[in-house]
Every structure is written in structure tokens, then in C-alpha cells.
Amino acid sequence: xxxxxxxxxxxxxxxxxxxxxxxxxxxxxxxxxxxxxxxxxxxxxxxxxxxxxxxxxxxxxxxxxxxxxxxxxxxxxxxxxxxxxxxxxxxxxxxxxxxxxxxxxxxxxxxxxxxxxxxxxxxxxxxxxxxxxxxxxxxxxxxxxxxxxxxxxxxxxxxxxxxxxxxxxxxxxxxxxxxxxxxxxxxxxxxxxxxxxxxxxxxxxxxxxxxxxx
Numbered sequence: 282x283x284x285x286x287x288x289x290x291x292x293x294x295x296x297x298x299x300x301x302x303x304x305x306x307x308x309x310x311x312x313x314x315x316x317x318x319x320x321x322x323x324x325x326x327x328x329x330x331x332x333x334x335x336x337x338x339x340x341x342x343x344x345x346x347x348x349x350x351x352x353x354x355x356x357x358x359x360x361x362x363x364x365x366x367x368x369x370x371x372x373x374x375x376x377x378x379x380x381x382x383x384x385x386x387x388x389x390x391x392x393x394x395x396x397x398x399x400x401x402x403x404x405x406x407x408x409x410x411x412x413x414x415x416x417x418x419x420x421x422x423x424x425x426x427x428x429x430x431x432x433x434x435x436x437x438x439x440x441x442x443x444x445x446x447x448x449x450x451x452x453x454x455x456x457x458x459x460x461x462x463x464x465x466x467x468x469x470x471x472x473x474x475x476x477x478x479x480x481x482x483x484x485x486x487x488x489x490x491x492x493x494x495x
Contacts, residue, residue: 300352301342301352301353302351302352302353302354303353303354303356304353304356305357305358305359305372306355306356306357307369307373308357308358308369311355311357314355315341315343315355318353318355321345323343323344323345323353324343324344324345325341325342325343325344326342326343326344340355340356341354341355342354343355357369358372359372360400361400361401361403361404361441362400362403362404362477362480364474364477365437365438365441367396367436367438368436371432371435371436372393375390375392375393375432376388377389377390391423391424391425392424392425392428392429392432393432395415395429396429396433396436396438396442398414399415399438399442400438400441402415402445403441403444403445403478412449415449416449419449419455419457420455426457426460426461429461434468439465439468440470440471440474440475440478441478442465443465443466443468444478446462446465
């Protein structure tokens with residue numbers, strides 16, 4: 282089933298199932314963005330945490346009620362599994378110009394977008410939709426693999442990429458170029474990395490996977 286899903290044509294983004302819209306906002310613009318959403322009748326679904334407790338709130342969720350409620354999550358930074366945090370300065374350096382409904386916007390570069398999709402998939406590891414997104418991205422979007430390797434090393438996310446590609450090869454028949462795979466295999470993970478990622482995999486075959494790899 283998974284391999285068959287990977288052959289489907291890319292859908293119209295308007296038809297892509299989603300539960301919310303995620304917006305990354307510079308820290309100095311965060312309160313301004315909140316006020317703008319408030320003027321658009323979005324209310325916050327949970328009170329914002331401040332100071333040292335902010336780390337417990339990956340995004341500030343806003344919802345506009347109605348027959349078809351609309352949800353927007355405001356992010357100050359990108360992070361996953363309470364372990365991998367992408368440095369904001371480097372993230373914004375990788376922003377590229379684009380246009381959405383006639384408005385100038387910034388998107389993540391293809392390479393950073395893929396990295397973010399990888400760590401997001403590990404956060405919500407049981408959603409086939411997220412794995413399908415990765416497969417379609419790899420099949421339809423050209424990646425600069427040298428840039429991806431360099432960026433992943435700078436962001437400290439080589440190990441998540443290693444395990445995601447391991448699963449993509451096993452379940453979806455998708456592999457990266459050999460030089461990139463060799464770069465991932467050569468990386469020596471920090472003591473906690475495999476433990477953090479292992480916790481996300483819920484099936485026995487992944488228990489075996491980690492044991493045999495070690």
C-alpha cells in the first residue's frame with residue numbers, strides 16, 4: 282500500500298488534508314503577529330507561557346470559530362521531540378522569496394523544508410500522510426544533496442535523517458544518493474540521540490533495528 286501511495290500524482294495544495302496552518306515568525310515580530318490574528322478574530326486556544334516555561338510550548342495556537350474553524354499556529358522557532366532545536370539565525374538565512382495569493386512571503390529553502398519535514402515526521406511518526414509527504418517531496422522536488430548534508434550537519438540533525446531514510450528505504454523503496462547515505466552512516470550520534478528517536482518508534486521491528494545497528 283505504501284509503495285502504491287508513493288506513485289500518486291501531487292495533489293492541489295488546496296486539497297491537501299491539514300488541521301492547521303503553521304507560521305514561523307521572528308521573535309521580535311511575534312507580538313505584532315498575535316495582534317494581527319486577534320484583529321482577524323482568531324483567539325488563542327491556550328494561554329502563552331513566558332520565560333523559562335516557553336520551551337514547553339512549541340507554538341501558540343490560534344483558532345477562528347465558525348462552521349469551518351480555521352487554526353493558525355505561530356512559531357518562534359523550529360524544534361522537534363524536545364531535543365532538536367534549529368538555530369533561528371540559520372533558519373532565516375535559508376528563507377527564500379515567494380508569493381502566495383499575491384502577497385510576498387518567505388518560504389523555507391527546499392533543503393531546510395525537507396529537514397523540517399523529517400523532524401516533524403519523527404514527532405508524529407505514526408501518520409502515513411507525513412511519510413507520503415516525504416516520498417512525494419523526494420520524487421518531485423530537486424534537492425541539492427551536498428547542501429542538504431552541509432545544512433544537516435550545521436543544524437545537528439544528521440541522525441534523524443539517517444533513521445528516516447532507513448525507514449523510507451525499508452517501507453517505501455526510496456533511497457538517497459550513495460554519497461549522502463555514506464555521510465549519514467559515518468556520523469557518530471551523541472549519547473542521547475538514538476534513545477530520543479527510538480522512543481518515537483512504536484513497533485517491535487524498530488526495537489530490533491536499533492539493536493542490530495549497534
